[in-house]
Amino acid sequence: MDDFVIVTDAFCELNSKIRREFNIDFIPGHITFPDGSENHLTLDWSIIGKDDFYSAIKKDPESFTTAPANVAEMAESFEKYAREGRDILSISISSAISGTYNFTLQAKKIVNEKYPGVKILCIDSLRYGPAFGLMCMKASRMRREGKSIDEVGEFLESNKSIFRQSGWLDDLSFVAKKGRLANSKAFFGQLIGMKPIAELSETGLPTVIGTIKGEKLAWQVVMDYMESTIVDPQNQDILLCNSKREKQIEYFKQMIQDRFTPRAIYETELFCGCGVNMGPGLMAAYYIGKPISRDLENERKLLQDIIERNR
Numbered sequence: 552m553d554d555f556v557i558v559t560d561a562f563c564e565l566n567s568k569i570r571r572e573f574n575i576d577f578i579p580g581h582i583t584f585p586d587g588s589e590n591h592l593t594l595d596w597s598i599i600g601k602d603d604f605y606s607a608i609k610k611d612p613e614s615f616t617t618a619p620a621n622v623a624e625m626a627e628s629f630e631k632y633a634r635e636g637r638d639i640l641s642i643s644i645s646s647a648i649s650g651t652y653n654f655t656l657q658a659k660k661i662v663n664e665k666y667p668g669v670k671i672l673c674i675d676s677l678r679y680g681p682a683f684g685l686m687c688m689k690a691s692r693m694r695r696e697g698k699s700i701d702e703v704g705e706f707l708e709s710n711k712s713i714f715r716q717s718g719w720l721d722d723l724s725f726v727a728k729k730g731r732l733a734n735s736k737a738f739f740g741q742l743i744g745m746k747p748i749a750e751l752s753e754t755g756l757p758t759v760i761g762t763i764k765g766e767k768l769a770w771q772v773v774m775d776y777m778e779s780t781i782v783d784p785q786n787q788d789i790l791l792c793n794s795k796r797e798k799q800i801e802y803f804k805q806m807i808q809d810r811f812t813p814r815a816i817y818e819t820e821l822f823c824g825c826g827v828n829m830g831p832g833l834m835a836a837y838y839i840g841k842p843i844s845r846d847l848e849n850e851r852k853l854l855q856d857i858i859e860r861n862r
Contacts, residue, residue, distance in 0.1 A: 559575060562825055569819060573691035630662050638669060643673065677754055679751060719769060721832030748769075748772070776853065776857055777836060
């Protein structure tokens with residue numbers, strides 16, 4: 552039995568296969584459909600088909616709304632393990648994007664009043680979607696290596712900015728409309744035939760750091776950017792995620808395998824939780840790299856240098 556439990560939320564974008572392998576639990580959220588009906592927000596396509604979902608939000612970006620589990624639901628999930636005397640490491644989507652982290656703190660207080668001997672560590676990932684999903688995977692790897700809950704928690708608190716992304720999102724306008732993209736206005740006049748390349752900011756928001764014209768150049772630039780920022784690729788897991796870009800992600804996977812030969816490459820999809828804000832067109836890799844710079848100043852310069860080098 553693992554020494555502690557890793558619990559996350561419905562916005563981590565880790566499919567059931569990955570969660571089983573890494574023994575990661577999650578607390579379902581809530582989703583409201585266009586007709587006003589509600590359901591549990593899960594990490595699969597059991598509540599609605601993928602094609603139906605993305606077709607609907609493409610027509611109307613506001614057709615679905617999502618919400619995290621409430622405090623009572625989180626407390627119930629934590630208490631399930633507390634009754635067994637197991638410590639809990641909770642990892643949440645960035646507090647700059649969602650109120651989930653604050654809910655976990657309230658749930659922790661409720662559960663610790665009943666089970667004061669159980670340690671509950673709540674981590675604000677300051678990452679979004681698959682990036683904090685990868686953080687959960689890293690925590691699981693460390694647990695498997697025998698690290699204590701305090702050691703894992705300390706590592707995550709000190710290294711949030713090393714969880715990075717490389718890739719693009721075809722439909723930038725969708726993301727900007729949903730308020731999930733920093734610094735987007737400056738790029739709107741330049742998007743025809745362009746690939747917007749985004750990195751994660753200090754608070755986890757996808758932030759455009761440059762644009763590339765043409766897919767052939769974009770592939771080369773994305774791979775070079777990843778090579779310039781990744782750390783020790785042979786000894787880490789790389790997580791790939793897409794939203795309706797299955798062919799591109801398979802091509803990306805082969806390129807990553809050939810260049811970096813990582814320990815493992817895992818694939819997942821953008822489910823409803825993050826899909827309502829990101830929309831179709833995501834094609835990205837998530838990995839551990841050098842810490843991001845303040846305001847992504849170094850990343851913007853690096854990307855521009857790589858673009859110039861590959862023209």
